[in-house]
Amino acid sequence: MPLETIDRGRIERLEILSPAGIADASLAAVIPAERILEMYRKMVEIRLFDERAVKLQRQGRLGTYPQILGQEATQIVPPLCLRSKDWLLPTYRGQGSYYARGMELRYSLLYWAGDDRGTRFPEENNDMMFAIPVGAHLTWAAGLAWAEKLKKQDGVALAYLGDGTTSKGDFHEALTFAGQFKLPVIYLIENNHWAISVPREKQAASPTLAQKAWGYGARGLVVDGNDCLAVYKAVSDAVAAARAGLGPTVLECETYRMGHHTTADDASRYRSASELEAWKRKDPVARLRRYLALQGLWNDADEAKLLEEAQAMIQREIEAYESFPAPNPLNMFSDNYESAPWPLIEQRRELAELLELKKAHEPVFELPPAEGRFP
Amino acid sequence: MTEMNLVQALNLGLSQAMEADPSVMILGEDVGLNGGVFRATEGLFQKFGPERVVDTPLAEIGILGASMGLAMNGMRPVCEIQFDGFLPSVLDQVVCHLGRMRNRTRGRYSLPLVLRAPHGGLIHAPEHHSEAPEAYFCHTPGIKVICPSTPQDAKGLIQAAINDPDPVVFFEPKALYRAARGPVPHEPYEVPIGKARVAREGGDLTFISWGAMVETCLAAAERLGQEGISAEVLDLRTLAPLDLEAILASAEKTGRVVIAHEAPNAGSWAAEISALIHERALLKLQAPVRRVGSWDIRMPLFRLEKYYIPDADRVVEAAKKTLSF
Ligand SMILES: Cc1ncc(C[n+]2csc(CCOP(=O)(O)OP(=O)(O)O)c2C)c(N)n1
Numbered sequence: 078m079p080l081e082t083i084d085r086g087r088i089e090r091l092e093i094l095s096p097a098g099i100a101d102a103s104l105a106a107v108i109p110a111e112r113i114l115e116m117y118r119k120m121v122e123i124r125l126f127d128e129r130a131v132k133l134q135r136q137g138r139l140g141t142y143p144q145i146l147g148q149e150a151t152q153i154v155p156p157l158c159l160r161s162k163d164w165l166l167p168t169y170r171g172q173g174s175y176y177a178r179g180m181e182l183r184y185s186l187l188y189w190a191g192d193d194r195g196t197r198f199p200e201e202n203n204d205m206m207f208a209i210p211v212g213a214h215l216t217w218a219a220g221l222a223w224a225e226k227l228k229k230q231d232g233v234a235l236a237y238l239g240d241g242t243t244s245k246g247d248f249h250e251a252l253t254f255a256g257q258f259k260l261p262v263i264y265l266i267e268n269n270h271w272a273i274s275v276p277r278e279k280q281a282a283s284p285t286l287a288q289k290a291w292g293y294g295a296r297g298l299v300v301d302g303n304d305c306l307a308v309y310k311a312v313s314d315a316v317a318a319a320r321a322g323l324g325p326t327v328l329e330c331e332t333y334r335m336g337h338h339t340t341a342d343d344a345s346r347y348r349s350a351s352e353l354e355a356w357k358r359k360d361p362v363a364r365l366r367r368y369l370a371l372q373g374l375w376n377d378a379d380e381a382k383l384l385e386e387a388q389a390m391i392q393r394e395i396e397a398y399e400s401f402p403a404p405n406p407l408n409m410f411s412d413n414y415e416s417a418p419w420p421l422i423e424q425r426r427e428l429a430e431l432l433e434l435k436k437a438h439e440p441v442f443e444l445p446p447a448e449g450r451f452p
Numbered sequence: 453m454t455e456m457n458l459v460q461a462l463n464l465g466l467s468q469a470m471e472a473d474p475s476v477m478i479l480g481e482d483v484g485l486n487g488g489v490f491r492a493t494e495g496l497f498q499k500f501g502p503e504r505v506v507d508t509p510l511a512e513i514g515i516l517g518a519s520m521g522l523a524m525n526g527m528r529p530v531c532e533i534q535f536d537g538f539l540p541s542v543l544d545q546v547v548c549h550l551g552r553m554r555n556r557t558r559g560r561y562s563l564p565l566v567l568r569a570p571h572g573g574l575i576h577a578p579e580h581h582s583e584a585p586e587a588y589f590c591h592t593p594g595i596k597v598i599c600p601s602t603p604q605d606a607k608g609l610i611q612a613a614i615n616d617p618d619p620v621v622f623f624e625p626k627a628l629y630r631a632a633r634g635p636v637p638h639e640p641y642e643v644p645i646g647k648a649r650v651a652r653e654g655g656d657l658t659f660i661s662w663g664a665m666v667e668t669c670l671a672a673a674e675r676l677g678q679e680g681i682s683a684e685v686l687d688l689r690t691l692a693p694l695d696l697e698a699i700l701a702s703a704e705k706t707g708r709v710v711i712a713h714e715a716p717n718a719g720s721w722a723a724e725i726s727a728l729i730h731e732r733a734l735l736k737l738q739a740p741v742r743r744v745g746s747w748d749i750r751m752p753l754f755r756l757e758k759y760y761i762p763d764a765d766r767v768v769e770a771a772k773k774t775l776s777f
Contacts, residue, residue: 140576140754169578191576191754209580210538211510241510246541272510274486280509347485406759409752420718424747428759435765 088288091311092301096359098367105306110374116157116305117369120149120362122387123173126182127336129391130172130189134340138399142189143170147335150305150361151267153177155235158312164221164234166205166214170267171237178202182391186398194404203232212238212247215264219254222262222319233261233319235312241272243286249293252325256294261319263312264290264327267302269334274347290327302330303361306368333359406432453637459629461603461636462492465610466530468640470500473528476614477504479515480532480568489534490570490629516542516567520550523565528614533569536623537580542567543588550619551594563619566610571599571623572664572714573761576754583751584663584714587721589621590692596645597692599623601666603634605689608643616645625663632667648695650702654684657708657771660699660725662688665712665762672712672767683771691721696728703729707738708774714761717745739777744770 094100127146133139145152152173156165159178167174172185179199188195198204205221208214218236225232242248243266255262266286270277283289290297296318300311308330315326333356337344369375410417410425417425456464470476478493484507487494497505508515512533519529533539546567554562573582589597596618600606606624613620625632651666652673659669666687673683686702688695703709709729711722726741744762752760762770 141578188753189578191578191757193753193756195753209578210541244509244511244514246511246513272481273489274482274484275507275510279507341489346487404755406756409747409749409756409760413749420748424749428747431766431769432759434769 086288086291088285088291088297088299090299090301091307092304093306093310094301094304094364094368096364098364098371100306100368104310108306108309110372112157112309113305113365113369114374116150116154116309117362117365117375118383118387119153119177120305120365121383122390123153123176124149124362125384125387126172126176126391126394129395130186131336131340133186133395134189138190139186140189140191141339141341143339144334144336145170145173147333147356147360148267148269148302149173150308150365151265151302151330151332154305154308155237155265155312158309158316159233159235161199161202163232163316164203164205164218166218166221166234166236167207168211168237168239168242168267169207169209170239171207174237175204178204180204181397182394183398186395187401190398192401192404193409194401211242212245215242215247215251216254218262218264219251219258219260222255222260222325223258225261226258231261231320233263233316235263235265235316237265237267239272240266240268240270240277240286241275241280242266243289244280248289252290252293252295252327255325259322259324261322262325263315263319264295264325265312266327266329267332268329269332271334271338271344271348273338273342285329287327287329290325295325295327296323297327297329300328300330302332303359303364305361305365332361453635455633456603456636457630458600458603458606458624458632459490459492461607462610462624463494463496464636464638465607466493467496467499469530469611469614470496470504472640473614475526476528476530477506477522478530478532479506479508479519481508481510481515481534483507483532488532490624490626492568492624492629493532512538512541513545516545516550519565519567520545520553520563523563524553524561528564530566530568530614533567535581536569536571536583536585539569539583539585540588546589546595546621547592551592553594554618555594562617564617566613566620566622568622568624570626570629572625572627573751573754573757574627574664576757579751579753582754582757584746586623586691587715587719590721590724594619595692596620596690597623598645598690599625599663600689601625601628601632601651601663601687603632603636605643605649607636608641609645609689611640612642612645615642620645623663627664628667643689646690646693646695648698649687649689650684650698651687652683652685654682655706656682657710657775658684658686658702658706659767659771660686660688660702660709660711660722661713662691663714665714668762668764668767669712671764672771675764675768676771681771681775694725694728696732699725699729700733703733703741704736707736708777709737709741710744710767710770710774711741712744712762712767712770715745716748717743718748720745739774742770742774
């Protein structure tokens with residue numbers, strides 16, 4: 078027998094809610110209605126926030142901002158499947174997932190305004206600061222999960238990544254460890270189909286990204302990432318498997334980045350309008366609203382009330398963000414080491430003197446602001 | 453001569469190099485259809501096609517490692533790492549292999565490739581988009597490191613880098629991509645690698661710098677000029693190998709040197725330049741060579757970058773300390 082099949086890859090795809098809002102009743106029934114309503118409210122809130130943040134950037138009140146329009150389901154739902162002591166590792170496009178965990182939106186604004194005080198997470202959570210170089214955090218997630226296992230705790234780590242990031246060596250090294258040591262970690266690929274201007278098909282020749290899990294001894298599943306109910310079930314199952322000691326899962330959530338890569342990008346340079354139109358029909362927010370309406374759980378009055386409250390909340394967050402006092406430049410010398418070594422003490426003094434000097438005269442020369450692009 | 457900015461000059465330089473030599477190819481993230489996030493490769497995909505201007509998967513080690521293979525098999529790859537902050541992941545290949553290949557194969561394989569990356573801050577970018585990592589590269593034997601500050605130099609140096617038989621790391625000061633404008637000759641030309649440029653003549657003190665900090669030094673020199681102090685500004689253009697002759701000539705002429713750059717001071721390339729001057733021109737010096745770099749802490753998010761990267765105020769202060777030594 079020259080050729081023998083040793084193993085055969087199998088990739089499944091999960092979708093519970095159709096774009097028309099019709100759900101597979103038996104699967105949907107396991108999720109409490111109150112939970113589904115919470116997802117919906119948070120998705121609407123983050124969508125409105127996203128819209129406002131882009132406007133703030135256009136008005137020069139915010140720096141480069143990465144939109145999440147279209148990805149509300151993958152942003153909001155997975156954190157709701159975790160306990161606060163589980164580890165959450167979002168990407169730079171993660172303001173929605175931080176929000177779902179309870180971070181105040183003012184801090185997201187502060188961060189994208191280039192202010193280091195913007196990295197403040199709720200004390201009770203194990204939320205991790207994201208890495209701008211993509212993929213770096215994936216190996217940390219393996220280590221965080223590993224420590225849970227070593228300490229005989231049942232915590233899990235959930236790390237997000239984009240479709241583009243599955244090409245980085247970091248992803249493969251993280252999976253090597255996760256599979257090898259059977260770690261309670263979940264890698265959630267937000268396959269939004271674009272890595273700046275490079276489409277998903279140009280990242281990997283494999284038909285799915287989920288199947289990459291298989292080569293490392295992890296489970297892989299393709300999930301309709303615009304279907305909240307499917308995302309909820311897939312993540313909950315992966316968390317349960319991780320807690321039960323069954324090791325890592327890779328979830329490829331198929332979604333779509335409906336906006337530009339960031340406010341510094343122009344997607345019309347590389348992406349067709351018809352592709353965008355096709356994805357608009359699968360919009361995660363509208364889809365869940367249809368479902369809720371069909372179930373008799375939501376009506377126009379509920380919607381109007383939600384919108385009004387959400388707008389007011391966002392307005393409060395923007396005002397809070399804009400009323401932070403200007404940062405003190407001397408504070409950049411804090412928190413570099415537990416106690417500062419001599420060069421920092423000396424340099425802090427030098428900067429203090431310089432700031433005094435600057436008060437005395439206006440600088441004659443500053444580089445003109447460049448119209449750079451910095452995705 | 454046409455008036456253009458630095459990124460346009462680079463684009464023209466790349467385009468002419470591709471026309472002249474069919475083995476030249478460009479690889480990187482978003483360099484194709486999108487023309488690069490700073491538009492350095494704009495239009496090249498349309499002109500030379502997807503086989504010569506390649507949008508790669510998001511994998512920096514893949515980009516450089518594959519380029520090394522391409523270079524060893526007859527191609528001349530120019531690879532782009534999208535931002536300075538993503539260069540550290542390719543350091544493994546750079547340090548362990550890129551710089552050594554010629555020597556370790558006893559000259560059989562050389563690596564005629566160019567590794568391009570934007571350099572430095574002051575454009576209000578997010579974290580990891582404003583780094584000045586030149587010292588890591590300059591410390592690696594076997595490679596050349598360039599950082600131009602004018603459009604004319606950018607074009608001539610990129611063409612020289614592509615034609616060079618050895619690996620070249622090419623830093624592009626992103627604050628100057630659009631802010632630096634100047635006349636650029638249309639025909640292809642090379643600015644020789646390893647030759648500095650006197651950006652301003654002076655007799656009392658020398659500023660040595662590269663990239664966007666050259667502009668800051670020129671501004672500082674202007675300010676000192678108003679106080680009757682004449683400062684020379686030396687734009688190194690090439691960081692490795694250094695133009696020792698030009699450095700010593702200026703240091704010996706003025707006797708006072710301030711080296712200004714965007715990287716943190718500790719272990720910076722300025723330390724090497726300072727050591728060279730002390731070793732070879734000590735008796736001509738009127739004061740110790742002084743370094744002005746960023747503080748020895750991580751680059752803060754952009755609201756504080758102007759207090760982190762030296763500005764003209766800081767450069768002037770350093771000059772005054774040197775003058776009053
Ligand atoms: C290591 C690294 N290389 C390049 C970049 C520049 N960059 C920022 S986002 C991006 C695309 C990321 O695509 P993907 O992983 O699909 O995530 P998405 O932004 O689509 O959510 C690139 C290339 C980066 N941040 N990190």
